[in-house]
Amino acid sequence: MSNEEPYDPDLVKEFFHHDYVDRGMLKWQGYYLSDHTAQLNKQAKKRAEVIQPKTIMTPAEIGQILQSAFANNYAVRLQLYSNASDGHLQPDVVGHIAGYYETQIILKDGQKIDLLNIRNVKSKD
Structure with a gap:
């Protein structure tokens, strides 16, 4: 034009x-x-990808590992019970514990996880 x-x-x-x-x-x-x-x-x-379930730990076992990781500033690897709509397990949550609040642990990245939702925990070496 x-x-x-x-x-x-x-x-x-x-x-x-x-x-x-x-x-x-x-x-x-x-x-x-x-x-x-x-x-x-x-x-x-x-x-x-289907994530394989790890052994379900008792609350006492979970608490002991979490307390040790918090005291010694170790990273932990948490497998949670499924929150997915398809019922499959989600990938492990990995991080350092910043503290506790009531029935939750708080990771350093700010994520809050209910203690009753943890099925397995390991120290991340």
Whole structure:
């Protein structure tokens, strides 16, 4: 369009109504590069992975390991009871214990975990 021609909204409407063909999702396929598809495949594989349950520990055993890890500033690896909608176990939670609050432990990253939700704990060496 040159500077001499006035803007015509009807011409624009006519173009989009009769001449322009939207290719739908085809126009976005070029954005899926190999690193995108590799990441999508990695996520799908991770979702399909089933985590094996560890031995259920007693509250006394859990408390003893947590207390020792807190006192000696060791990292711990916690397997929690399932909170997932599919019933599968989630990956272990790993971190240092920053403190306790009522029936929860607080990790240094700020995550709060209910003591009754812990099924297994190990010192992370």
